Amino acid sequence: QKEVEQDPGPLSVPEGAIVSLNCTYSNSAFQYFMWYRQYSRKGPELLMYTYSSGNKEDGRFTAQVDKSSKYISLFIRDSQPSDSATYLCAMSASSAGGTSYGKLTFGQGTILTVHP
Amino acid sequence: DSGVTQTPKHLITATGQRVTLRCSPRSGDLSVYWYQQSLDQGLQFLIQYYNGEERAKGNILERFSAQQFPDLHSELNLSSLELGDSALYFCASSVSQKNTEAFFGQGTRLTVV
Numbered sequence: 001q002k003e004v005e006q007d008p009g010p011l012s013v014p015e016g017a018i019v020s021l022n023c024t025y026s027n028s029a030f031q032y033f034m035w036y037r038q039y040s041r042k043g044p045e046l047l048m049y050t051y052s053s054g055n056k057e058d059g060r061f062t063a064q065v066d067k068s069s070k071y072i073s074l075f076i077r078d079s080q081p082s083d084s085a086t087y088l089c090a091m092s093a094s095s096a097g098g099t100s101y102g103k104l105t106f107g108q109g110t111i112l113t114v115h116p
Numbered sequence: 117d118s119g120v121t122q123t124p125k126h127l128i129t130a131t132g133q134r135v136t137l138r139c140s141p142r143s144g145d146l147s148v149y150w151y152q153q154s155l156d157q158g159l160q161f162l163i164q165y166y167n168g169e170e171r172a173k174g175n176i177l178e179r180f181s182a183q184q185f186p187d188l189h190s191e192l193n194l195s196s197l198e199l200g201d202s203a204l205y206f207c208a209s210s211v212s213q214k215n216t217e218a219f220f221g222q223g224t225r226l227t228v229v
Contacts, residue, residue: 032216043118043206043220044159088159092215101147101213102172106159 003027006089006107015116019076023089023107026070030091030105033065035074038086038109047087048074079114086111119143120209120221128227134195137224141188141209147171148190149210149218150182154203165190166213197228 006023013019021035031052036044048063050056050072056063062075072091076083089107119142129135141148150162161174165184176182179197184190194201204225208218 034216036220041222043120043208043222045118045220046218049216090159101166101215102164103161103174104159104215104218105161108158 001026002108003105004089004091004107007110008108010111010113012113012115013079015079015081015114017079017114019079019083019112019114021074021076021087021089021110021112023072023091024070025072025091025105027091027093027105028067028070029093031094032092033063033072034090034092034104035061035063036088036090036106037083038088040085044088081114081116084113118219118221120145120207120219122205122207122221122224124224125222126225126227128229129197131197131199131228133197133228134193135197135226137192137194137205137207137226139190139192139207139209139221141190141207142219145209145211145219146188147210147213147215147218148184148188149208149215150176150190150192151206151208151220152203153206153223159206162192164213164215171213194226199228202226202228 035048053067064073086109088109090104121140162176164172204223208220210218
């Protein structure tokens with residue numbers, strides 16, 4: 001079983017829809033949670049970063065972390081065709097000294113298409 | 117553009133050969149990370165360097181090695197290449213050792229034939 005599970009989709013939605021992307025994980029040591037967006041033939045781009053449980057909002061994007069359920073979500077409001085990309089969740093455990101370094105564990109990525 | 121530069125963008129080589137991938141981090145960044153992305157394994161962490169020293173190691177094969185030079189650029193060396201090594205190799209960099217602040221380059225697509 002993989003440490004991080006992510007539904008690969010593909011997910012196809014109409015423009016303006018609310019998109020929900022999710023990941024589950026098994027490693028209870030994970031404390032840092034990230035969402036990346038990757039366009040075709042490009043490198044991953046950091047969208048959101050959350051430490052421990054709770055919600056974080058940035059424009060049309062909201063990240064939620066529920067550590068009790070080992071479940072994280074990314075919501076995209078008013079989705080646009082330019083949001084069409086692969087979305088990757090990533091996680092990291094705290095290291096000695098309380099920071100996070102080294103390995104990020106990624107989900108497989110969800111392919112999202114927003115059609116006009 | 118993230119500011120992380122990787123060369124070459126594409127590389128085609130034969131099995132058994134050795135290649136070197138190069139990464140120039142963003143100006144001021146001290147940490148460099150290497151990742152491998154394949155269809156079946158997804159993004160896998162290989163190794164992290166911080167200011168010239170190895171900081172963390174992932175599932176990097178013994179045939180692979182990396183280093184970070186005094187000018188902070190990094191190279192990933194892949195030897196005795198196999199068909200299964202065909203993948204996208206990404207470099208990322210961050211100012212500190214924190215992997216939560218890393219910016220990724222555009223990647224090098226390696227094809228082993």
